[in-house]
Amino acid sequence: MRNRVRELREAHGWSQGVLAEHLDVSRQTVNAIENGKYDPSLPLAFKLARLFRQRIESMFEPDEDRR
Template sequence: MNNRVRELRAEQGWSQAELAARLGVSRQTVNAIETGRYDPSLPLAFSLARLFAQPIETIFQPE
């Protein structure tokens, strides 16, 4: 699954650690999502969408 998490995080000026803290996950989890090695759970995807004020489908797109 492709995603825009890195791009959206950079627009906010947040590090991976800052985003992880806001989401309650590890920095490694954020890194794995950004690099496409991990697809987030539905609750985590909703948290990302709320945090970035974006619909889920604008953040995550199927390959």
């Protein structure tokens, strides 16, 4: 999955640690999501979308290369 988490986080001026606090996850988890190493569960993806006031499909899209 490709995602816009890093872009949206930086647009809010938040560090990974601050975003991790908002989501109640570790900073390492935020880092793994941003780098595409880990795809979040649906509840966490919805939490991210709500936090950034985005539609979930505008934040995540399938990585065609990995299909």
